[in-house]
Amino acid sequence: MTRTIRYLLDENIPRSVRDQLLFHEPTLDVLCVGDQGAPLYGTSDADILEWIEASGYILVSRNRRTMPGYLRDHLTQGGHIPGMLLLKRRISTGELIAELLLIWYASEPDEYQDHIRYLPL
Numbered sequence: 001m002t003r004t005i006r007y008l009l010d011e012n013i014p015r016s017v018r019d020q021l022l023f024h025e026p027t028l029d030v031l032c033v034g035d036q037g038a039p040l041y042g043t044s045d046a047d048i049l050e051w052i053e054a055s056g057y058i059l060v061s062r063n064r065r066t067m068p069g070y071l072r073d074h075l076t077q078g079g080h081i082p083g084m085l086l087l088k089r090r091i092s093t094g095e096l097i098a099e100l101l102l103i104w105y106a107s108e109p110d111e112y113q114d115h116i117r118y119l120p121l
Contacts, residue, residue, distance in 0.1 A: 005104050005112075006082075008033065008057040010048070011041050013087075013096075020097045028104060031057065045070040049081055058083040058112055060100065060119075068116060075114060083112025087119050095120055 006029040009018055018030050031038040039051050045067055052059050053074075061067055064086050071084060085103075087096065099119045 004029065005107060005109050006030070006055075006057045007100060007104075008038060008048075008052055008055075008059050010059065010061040010063065012062045013060060014093065017093060017096060017100075020093075021100060024097070024101055025104065028101075029057075046074070049074045049079065053079055053081050056082050056109075058085060058109075060085045060087070060096075062087045064118075071116065080114055082109060083114075084116045085112075085119050086116055091120050 007021075009015075009030065009032045011033040013032065015032050018032050021028050021030050033039050033043065033048070034041045039048055043051070045063065048059065049070055051057075059067075059081070061084065067084065067086065071081065074081065085100075091099075096119060099121060
């Protein structure tokens with residue numbers, strides 16, 4: 001079975017990002033918080049980390065303030081995550097889409113295991 005990168009976009013990422021990603025790469029597996037099969041709006045950061053661990057999705061988030069602390073706690077308690085991509089303030093929607101497509105095309109899923117990367121790279 002070939003593993004591929006899958007993305008969960010948090011509720012602060014415009015849904016148009018998912019739509020544009022799928023326009024450029026229809027086979028991409030990308031969900032938004034609030035989608036069927038994804039965490040509900042308002043799900044706590046800790047529960048989002050549990051969900052991505054269980055589901056194998058890399059989290060894409062703007063939450064640079066609290067998410068790193070929740071990840072540290074999650075890892076300290078023995079948890080793991082496929083990865084987390086946190087957005088820098090200056091990233092545009094176009095840059096975000098290009099970065100996510102590049103990561104999807106050129107990366108192995110394990111490259112992001114238990115790590116935070118900041119976009120743009």
